[in-house]
Every structure is written in structure tokens, then in C-alpha cells.
Amino acid sequence: MTDLALSSSLAMAATHPDPAFPRFHPRPAQGWINDPNGISYINGRYHVFFQYNPLSARHSQIQWGHVSSADLVHWEEYPVALSPQPGGPDSAGCWTGVVTLDGFVPTACYSGVQDHGGHSQVVIARGSADLVTWKQDGHVAASMPADPLVTAVRDPFIFHFNGARYAMQGAGLADGRAALLLYTVESLDDWKYQGIWLTTADPVAAAHTPAEIWECPQLVQVPVSSGGSAWVMMFSLWLSGDDHEHANGVGHLIGSLTADPLSGLPVFTPSSGGKADLGRDFYAPQIVQLSYGSADSSPAALLWGWANEGPGRDGRRGRTEEEIDDAGWSGVLTHPRVLSVVDGALVVSPVPEVEAYRGASVATRAAGSVVVPGFAEVLVRGASGASGAGSVELVLGSGADAQVVYSGSLAAGEELRIFVDASLVEVYGSGSVATTLRAYPAPGEEWQLTLPSGATADVWELALPA
Structure with missing residues (x-):
């Protein structure tokens, strides 16, 4: 472990004074965070950066925070990695971007903004081998086209793709379409603009990823259950007036990547798509491409997303801006998630490593109505047979103040994994994408899970492993 590690982020969370503060999802104890950035696996450690304002619980003067882990369970927090440079191309914020190896040098490529309009430039910074210290010299690799x-x-x-390095950026066009811009990147210091690559004029994209700007574009290869792999694109679907209330959420496209016969440039052809998460509190995910959990090194990918605070959505009680200010923190990142394609659909699962947080068993094969601790994992199993289907509800509180935080169907024989971490709920269903939700327990309120006939639940308290 580097000497510059500040602390165990999760150990600090366990003593946080705010009962709504998640304990099993790493983030600084104070300040605003949003988009995960620069996710990478380098020298045996996973590195997760994120947009960060350490000075308040509001989005302003965005920097890059940094946590890392060797095992996706024990997380260490580090000093701020990137900060706005006065008079530089990122003077109004170091916004979303990636970290890649340039030779053997960790290199951040991110959106630098000098004002809060739509214009940004790709700014380059070089890091130390452990990714803890960074040199920012204001180098711009790509300006506004x-x-x-x-x-x-x-x-x-x-x-x-095909042995070459490419880049893309999300964009909005004057005619109202969302778009992707394509670049060739022989040198990270000088990106060559190749033009508008894909837009919402494509009928598959229009159906599944409608937006005015495609934010946080991602493109990775993921395993297909029947063999081989598929290319998955993911976009955060920005609409004017969103202001951190992103009603369109996050969408994805599944397709193929081929070489244009004349130029040799990649061509993405979408064939299907859908939502990347079914909750209203999920936005700006980033995916890292790596060979993960596979003996044959087949393509695989891990995703982190941002769960924001908010005024309450879909009947759930939220927090006002004043309450968020008083708490002194805003935003949390999801568990890392594994992506795959099964029967032509995107499937999102928690990484197996999070089972390490299972502590004491609270219930085994419980049925009917089950009380769930405020920090818990629940494994729900639907009954087999034609009568095994039904619905599952997770409710916070009771009586007139009760909130239905999650309600969903449970097919016969299906499994659901539900994680409750104070105010963050993640639900993972078999053969589906996840559902990310926020809800804030009042003093004395309990979580209660209602199961359909024949279904059972195993419940564990969450605990930090040694």
C-alpha cells in the first residue's frame, strides 16, 4: 500500500455521523461526488476516480477524487488527483474522462472546461506509476471541432479495434440530435477528428437512447452466454433542463463493430438496446474494459455508476438542498458490476467479491414478510413451478409514512439480490439490468421485504471483512 493512502474509506464510513451515509460503497466522508472517472486496473490495483468537490455538497469547481483497491472489497482513499488550473483549459473544472497507459505511463484524458457552456477540450495529464501524483501542464489533445x-x-x-487506438466523445448537434464524435489516436497528445460517427437519426439508437446530448459514452466488448462477444455502447441521456434530474436515465445499444472497407475506420451497427439501469437515481456510469474472471482472457468489462441525492422520486422521500448542505455530502458510487449478454439482452450483476461483505445471518429461507437491517444483503428465490411468479416489495417505514422503495416482479425460479446500504438500494435480477434507488430512513424506521407465495429470502447483515 502506498504511503500516500489517506485512510480506509469504508472504515471511516462506519463512524460517519449521518445515518444515511453508505458504509460499503467507498467515497470521501464529506463533499460532492458525481461521475466515476478514470476507472483502470494497473499494477494489480483497481483505480476509481470521480468528480469531486471537497469543499461543499454542491457541484462546483470539480476535481478528481481517487480511491483504489486490490480486491474490490478493501478500498483506500487518496489525495485529490486532478484540480482546475487557474487560467488553464480546465479552470472551471476537471470533468469526465478516462485513464489509460501510454507506454507504461498512466495518462488521464478528460474534459477540461473554462466556462459552464457546452464547450470543452480534451486535456491530458500524466501520473506516477501508482497513480497517486499527477502532472498537469494544460496540454490540450483535442479542441472543439x-x-x-x-x-x-x-x-x-x-x-x-483491429490493433489501433480510437477515441470518441459525446456531443449534441444544432438540429437537436445527440451524437458521437470519432477520433484516431496514434498519439495521446494529438487526437485526429474523423467526424460525426453515430447519431439519434439511427432508428435503433432513436428507440433506445433518445437524448439531446449523449453524455459519458462507453464502448466495450462483453461476453455472450452462447459464446463469443458483443460490442456494447452506453450513454447517459441528457436533456436540456436536467440539472442533475436525469429523467431519461442511461441507455445502451448492443451491436457489431466492423471496419469500413474504404477508410478502415470502425463502424458501429446497433441491433438492439434498452435501459442500462431501471432506477431513477442512476447516471453517468463508466465501464473499464479488461479480461475479468476468465481463464481464456475473453473480453470482459466492469461498470460503476453514480447514484445521486435528490428531492424524492416515484413516491420516495428525498432530501432537500438544505438537508444535503447540512449533511455535508452528496452522491455515492454503485458496487462494481459485471456485464454480459444473455439471449440478446444486457445482463448486469454485482462482482462476486462483494459477497465478502456478508456478515451475520439474519434469516434463512424466510417467507412472507421479512424485516431487513439497514445494512444488508438479501437473496430472494422465487418458487419453482407455474404458481411461483409474483411481486416483491421493499418498503421503508410503516403506516401513513411508509414508502415503497422497490416493487418488481419475480418469475418462477428467479433470484434477486438486494443490497441495502443506509440510503442506497441496489437490486439485481436474473437475466436483467440492475435497479438503483435512494431512500432515507427516518429515526426508528425499518426496512421490510414482502415476498410472494412460495418465495424465500436469505438475509445477511453487512460487515467489513478483516
């Missing part, structure tokens, strides 16, 4: 149709650009993402 000289194309009057492109009115907003943000969030660079790097991918590889």
Missing part, C-alpha cells in the same frame, strides 16, 4: 453543426462536446472515452 470546427463544425457548426456540433454545439456541445464532452466526456472522452478510448477504445481499441
